[in-house]
Amino acid sequence: MITEAPSSDDLRRQMTDALEAAGCIRSAAWRDAFLNVARETFVPHYTVRVQGKLHRYRHGDPAWLVMAYRDVSLLTQTNADGTTTSSSTQPSLMAQMLEALDVRDGDQVLEIGAGTGYNAALLSHRLGADHVVTIDVDPELVAAARTRLSEAGYEPTLIAGDGTAGHPARAPYDRLLATCGVHRIPTPWLEQLRPGAVIVANIGCGLARLVIEEGGARGRFLPGLITFLNARPTPDALPTPAQRLVQPMLTWSGRTREITVPAGLDTTGHQFLASLLHPGVTEFALMNGDRQLRCLFDPDTSSWARISMTGVVTARLDHGGPRDLWAEREPLLTHWRDSGRPGPDRYGLTVSATGAHTLWLDEPEGPSWRLPV
Structure with a gap:
């Protein structure tokens, strides 16, 4: 008996259903985005790490389309040292971050880390491409993402540059989503966000959701550990392997x-x-x-x-x-x-207008530690 290979539509529906069942997708709007944006458009070739081994896939390979809809990160670019310099994030994590962003119709969103462009496509589907600005430090990645976004029918603003500097020309923003890691929240981000705006960003191994208030920001870490590729001021600014x-x-x-x-x-x-x-x-x-x-x-x-x-x-x-x-x-x-080995979600972070970062346990008035700059 010959069984037809699943189509892109079938695979997107299966992935979206699984993300919803796991609680990663909680709203109809994001379900609609995941159902309608084809991930494979943005990953014509990629590598997957399975049990310490790398497996490479290209458009046309028998398993390329199926693997593109697995709930795994897809490594899409490496340098001469073999260090990964770009990837397509695990869909379950993307969905959790997008839900945590809590966007509303009409919001202006700044995304730090365009990468393949897939996440910008999801944001563009939800809000309209004219409400999305996305930045990446690598001009080649930006050019490729622009082409693939256009193929998918989206034309957000793409900028090649240092994401930690934001993009003041389109400020102020209502939401900022960092799909790269940062050591500390950059001051330009605080300056380019409206009061009450939301930042969702990977700081260290944590995922923080912060709200802008009085020139600074405050909020909590979400459960679990994550690690993104760190933001870089230039494409070749990589840590020592x-x-x-x-x-x-x-x-x-x-x-x-x-x-x-x-x-x-x-x-x-x-x-x-x-x-x-x-x-x-x-x-x-x-x-x-x-x-x-x-x-x-x-x-x-x-x-x-x-x-x-x-x-x-x-x-x-x-x-x-x-x-x-x-x-x-x-x-x-x-x-x-x-303190009983509390999880990350019992910790919070306060960022002052001057850039000081204070970690606290349970409440801002509770035990706290000033983090080094």
Whole structure:
């Protein structure tokens, strides 16, 4: 018996139904957008990582269309080092972020990180393309996204430039959606948004929903951890790949002491809080014989730390450079443990008009920590 391959319409309906059943899509307007915008238009070729292995697909491959509608991120561009520089976000996460944005008819939206253009197409379908401005640092990506958006019937404003600077020519905006990661909320974003406007952005490993108030912004983190490609001021401004740090980390010698680890190094709490406190620090694990080492490296000061567990909660710390990275993060992790290991959604963030970022637990008046700039 010969079974016909599913059509694009069939696959979009199946994906949209699954997103709705999972609670990622909660409104008729976003359901309509996902049903009508063809994802494959924006990803003629891509790579999918499955169990550590990369699988490449191109238009015309038997599984290309089916894989385009799986709930996975599609890697769409890499550089010479093999570092991913653009991707199409996992649809369930896209839907959650779009719902969190809480757009209304007539809203002007600034999207940071045009990427393939798929998310801008969803926004354009919902609001009208004349209400959408999208920015990407890579001119080639912008040109490709413009072509594919036009093929799909949408012509939002596309800008090639530094997304952290926003686009003041079309300000003020009612909503800002960052489909790239940022260490801190850039001040130009605050300046280009109306009072009461909403920002949805990936900060560290968290997804924050903030509301503009009194020149600053305040809001909470949503449940779960996410990591986007970080915003870059220029296309070639990429972090040092971890593989280049492996040999130095094994050979560097410095100061040594025994430490107590209040939170498992792979726990959600550690990953979330460490990413907020140390957004520019590269962190990775490697094996040295039969021992696993957790490595931290700050490129700005060349400070480093190497942690090797010696017991359930004890470890040996080797570190060097002007910053003691572990001493900086240990108090926050200890508070997290002693507070009952709260999830990311119990934390909130206040951003002042001057750019100061304050993390707080449960309420703005509760325990709080000023995050380094």
